Amino acid sequence: MLTINLDGKVINIMGINFKILVINKLFDENNKVLGFSDYANSLIKLEDNQDDQNKLQTLVHEITHIILWNTGYDDLNANEQLIVAFGNVLYQVLKDNDLIEIINHK
């Protein structure tokens, strides 16, 4: 089922290298979550018990959190409904239009 191994990968978001950790039974405080961003330690944690498309959607969701946090929009970053909507639409647009390949085309 797993075709993409995200565990240990590092992604640069606005000059900060965030390491992805794929974790079985991920909790944020006492709540079970699919993803969690640890801003202070530059970590993106993803629940392992989800398929690839949900892992990637969760990753885009966490990237959205990090962008708003790192640009000082703490009030928007606390608006989970906004993050879910924006992140899920961004994931869909990136995926369905092969935008990464287009952007990287030389």
Ligand SMILES: [Zn+2]
């Ligand atoms: Zn969130």
